[in-house]
Amino acid sequence: MRFWLSALLGLLLATPARAADYYFTTSDGARLHYTEAGPAGAPFLVFVPGWTMPGWIFSPQLKAFSQSYHVVLFDPRGQGSSEVTATGYNQDRRGEDLGELVDRLPGKVVVIGWSLGVLDTLAWIHQGGSDKLAGLVLIDNSVGETPAPVPQPGSRQPPMPVPRSREAKMRAFVEGMFRTCPAESYLNRLTVSCLRVPPAQAEELLRYPVPRSYWKDAILSTDVPLLYAVRPRLQGQAQNLLIDRPNTSIAIFPNAGHALFVDDASRFDALMRQFLETKARL
Template sequence: MASNFITTPDGVRLRYWQEGPTSAPNVVFIAGWVQTAAQFKKQVAHFKSKFRVTTYDHRGHGDSDKPAFGYRVTRLAADLESLLTQLDLTDVTLVGHSMGSSVIWAHWDLFPHDRIKKVALVDEGAVITADPGWTPEQAAEAGTVFPDGQRFELTKALRGPEWKAAWEGLTRSFFSPDVAAADIEWTLEQQMKTPREIAAALMVDHAAMDWRDVIPRIDVPALVVGARCSLFPAAGLEWIGRQIAGARTVIFEKEENGYHCMFWENPEKFNRILEEFLLG
């Protein structure tokens, strides 16, 4: 596996990895909040024989630099643009999980689309924090996770003395109750490479975004993946699928390990539907 760094215009080194034939179609996996590139190891192992697979750690995450600035989704989108241009990746399929989907939306909003061939959006709502005036049905369709103001309660907990318990509780909610304890331990080890102050700052920004005006403007083939038992309502992923012309929407059911990290708990189905999309 090739591994190196790019350096962003504001001087931050981002660690990236590449596997697969250099002449094969490009796929870039974009991790979620506090997740590292390693979270996609089951996808890299599957796709590297047919595709040029690129993964990377966001600033503040994993093996990338951890400066005291830049923890906004728009800055992460600019980092993605630096990755695409410096590695000269073309005809790329972007696969974003959770906050990684928001990074795709921010990139679509801010930068040219000429390098992007397809997008796969995995379990992220268009609006994470609900408007207090919304009905429960409106909140679900928007894909919300937090009632108004709750994102500040989470970030306060991450900055407080019981931060490890708060972090572990949130991480456990990403998986099914039957997930192996070793998987949770490994995931927490990866996540906690992000300093908690960075995690809190990024969550405040991430949870404040509203991407509903961006999503309908996506005009490349799209795959939308949700999960029936995820903290993100499936109705919100179905709404996203209806906004993008020709998009395919797949919802993992409970018996299919349909939780937020379904790509980890049911990689067989996830890799199959993603490969169908990539080859279609």
């Protein structure tokens, strides 16, 4: 009997918590969505996705961490299941959106931002939003450090006829996130989600009107523990960040695509778990 009880307990502990969908209304009236899973009273991890991407791209991390932490997958405005508003696609409003989500959560949080989500997170910090931070994980985007990033030579995508439709361009963009291409159904679902963001709003998200120093000022304004996980093209920034900013850890992913937390989920999750257990102020 004791054996079966022990086995049942082990099975329950190995099963990720059931995810639920929630919405909140921002101070400017936008209805934004997030997915949440995890045991009551556990520390909060907030994942912020990149340009046009839905929060569910962090599903591997929801599965990996929702047994021990309260995981929140955020859909920024216009993305995922959040409302597509006419305005608000600049760094100030996006930073406010994240801050208003974090303010809803009890206690300290660790924020994990990827790609454009790095900039949205730093915009929130620039506005004074680091008081609730227990830790920070920034994934594969420039943080305003030197050297400035340069375009990557070449592409694994085959040349396509021009002009291309918006759908074809977005599909190529989505495929380019990964070194190891996921299943066709996954790519299709991700492409459809990304296409929810209208062209004008998607373009606005690519033109945050601030200098590179804005992002560096933000990241140097706080001393909370930081894990900076990037591909080799940003290794120079990572090394300089170690010099300029105490309490920083770096990890270089030479064998993964931009969505390195999907391509190399096992390594990313192990590094993040170590960071949470030994560095974050939870």
